[in-house]
Amino acid sequence: MQKEPLYGKTLNELKEIVKQHNLPGFTAGQIADWLYKKRAESIDSMTNLSKKARQLLSENFETGITLPSKVQESVDGTKKYLFPAHKQLFIEAAYIPEDNRKTLCISSQVGCKMGCLFCMTGKQGFQSQLTAGEILNQIRSIPESEELTNVVYMGMGEPLDNIEEVLKSLDILTSDWGYGWSPRRINVSTIGIVPAMRRFIEESEAHLAISLHTPFNEERQKLMPIEQVYSIEQVIETLREYDFGRQRRISFEYIMFEGINDTPAHVKGLTKLLNGIRCRINLIRFHPIPDSPLRGTPHKTMQWFCDQLNNKGITTTIRRSRGEDIYAACGLLSTKALLNDNKPKDF
Numbered sequence: 147m148q149k150e151p152l153y154g155k156t157l158n159e160l161k162e163i164v165k166q167h168n169l170p171g172f173t174a175g176q177i178a179d180w181l182y183k184k185r186a187e188s189i190d191s192m193t194n195l196s197k198k199a200r201q202l203l204s205e206n207f208e209t210g211i212t213l214p215s216k217v218q219e220s221v222d223g224t225k226k227y228l229f230p231a232h233k234q235l236f237i238e239a240a241y242i243p244e245d246n247r248k249t250l251c252i253s254s255q256v257g258c259k260m261g262c263l264f265c266m267t268g269k270q271g272f273q274s275q276l277t278a279g280e281i282l283n284q285i286r287s288i289p290e291s292e293e294l295t296n297v298v299y300m301g302m303g304e305p306l307d308n309i310e311e312v313l314k315s316l317d318i319l320t321s322d323w324g325y326g327w328s329p330r331r332i333n334v335s336t337i338g339i340v341p342a343m344r345r346f347i348e349e350s351e352a353h354l355a356i357s358l359h360t361p362f363n364e365e366r367q368k369l370m371p372i373e374q375v376y377s378i379e380q381v382i383e384t385l386r387e388y389d390f391g392r393q394r395r396i397s398f399e400y401i402m403f404e405g406i407n408d409t410p411a412h413v414k415g416l417t418k419l420l421n422g423i424r425c426r427i428n429l430i431r432f433h434p435i436p437d438s439p440l441r442g443t444p445h446k447t448m449q450w451f452c453d454q455l456n457n458k459g460i461t462t463t464i465r466r467s468r469g470e471d472i473y474a475a476c477g478l479l480s481t482k483a484l485l486n487d488n489k490p491k492d493f
């Protein structure tokens with residue numbers, strides 16, 4: 147029988163498990179401590195739990211820690227880790243070291259159903275949601291785990307299409323009984339699924355990054371099918387309803403496509419759309435994907451676009467591309483080649 151993983155359970159879920167097994171209530175806190183602070187790899191190593199508790203738990207549970215099965219290193223020091231997920235699927239995470247910052251870009255789904263025209267994960271299609279445990283295991287199980295300063299939910303998948311598990315992972319990452327991270331070290335990127343975005347804003351304190359890519363509806367619809375369901379105006383109007391305080395950051399991701407979204411009209415459109423929102427824009431170089439007619443804007447035009455937006459009072463930077471040679475850069479993560487189409491998967 148497949149045992150259930152304990153890693154990735156919130157304190158409330160652990161309390162429920164403890165209750166069902168007629169164990170003392172404080173055992174839940176002890177298990178959380180072993181899982182998230184003491185990095186226990188087995189239930190047996192949770193030595194302040196009674197022998198009976200360990201035996202009872204071991205009958206139905208395991209810790210569920212999974213080590214990466216492969217790592218590739220870029221010339222720029224970025225590392226791409228491959229992790230097994232359930233249903234014999236795989237996900238990738240990118241470790242990006244730079245000066246004092248050590249960032250891990252993690253996946254929230256296997257593949258993605260959003261079908262953005264420019265994205266390799268989108269081309270893979272959707273295979274499965276990740277559990278909170280599988281999301282956090284990427285942080286927990288790389289050799290650089292304890293050096294990490296930041297985590298970004300910008301790997302495979304659309305985090306807000308897996309809102310329950312993503313919120314649970316944030317709870318564990320930021321609670322005192324969990325990893326105790328400041329939410330200011332965490333950034334979640336989304337294409338703007340409005341109802342789930344509301345929950346994210348209300349139920350977490352992490353930073354929010356919105357993949358914008360053009361201020362114009364028709365153009366955005368061609369690049370990102372989600373625009374037909376939640377328009378960019380709807381996304382922005384929703385953001386306007388909330389007070390993000392001075393500490394919580396909203397940023398907009400903007401991939402620059404030559405001759406498509408890099409004109410003076412786009413500078414004007416962006417200025418109008420974002421008017422009054424305290425935010426920043428990150429311009430991203432397009433990382434070409436196979437069979438795509440899209441081309442990246444030359445650096446000189448990107449710099450001009452960046453200067454124009456800054457002149458209009460919107461803090462804008464050009465994001466450095468990392469790990470492109472090992473397909474670890476933004477939008478290049480894919481485990482499509484590892485899908486075994488002969489195996490039935492219950493999606």
Ligand SMILES: C[S@@+](CC[C@H](N)C(=O)[O-])C[C@H]1O[C@@H](n2cnc3c(N)ncnc32)[C@H](O)[C@@H]1O
Pocket residue numbers: 264265266267299300301302303304305335336337355356357399401430431432433434435476477478
């Ligand atoms: C892969 S997505 C994952 C998070 C979420 N699904 C989203 O779209 O915001 C992370 C970022 O990569 C960007 N991206 C996707 N494909 C890209 C590509 N080929 N080149 C550069 N950036 C890309 C997305 O627009 C997004 O801002």
Ligand code: SF4
Pocket residue numbers: 258259260261262265266267268269301302303304337477
């Ligand atoms: S850009 Fe984000 S939402 Fe769009 S297909 Fe890629 S992972 Fe999914």
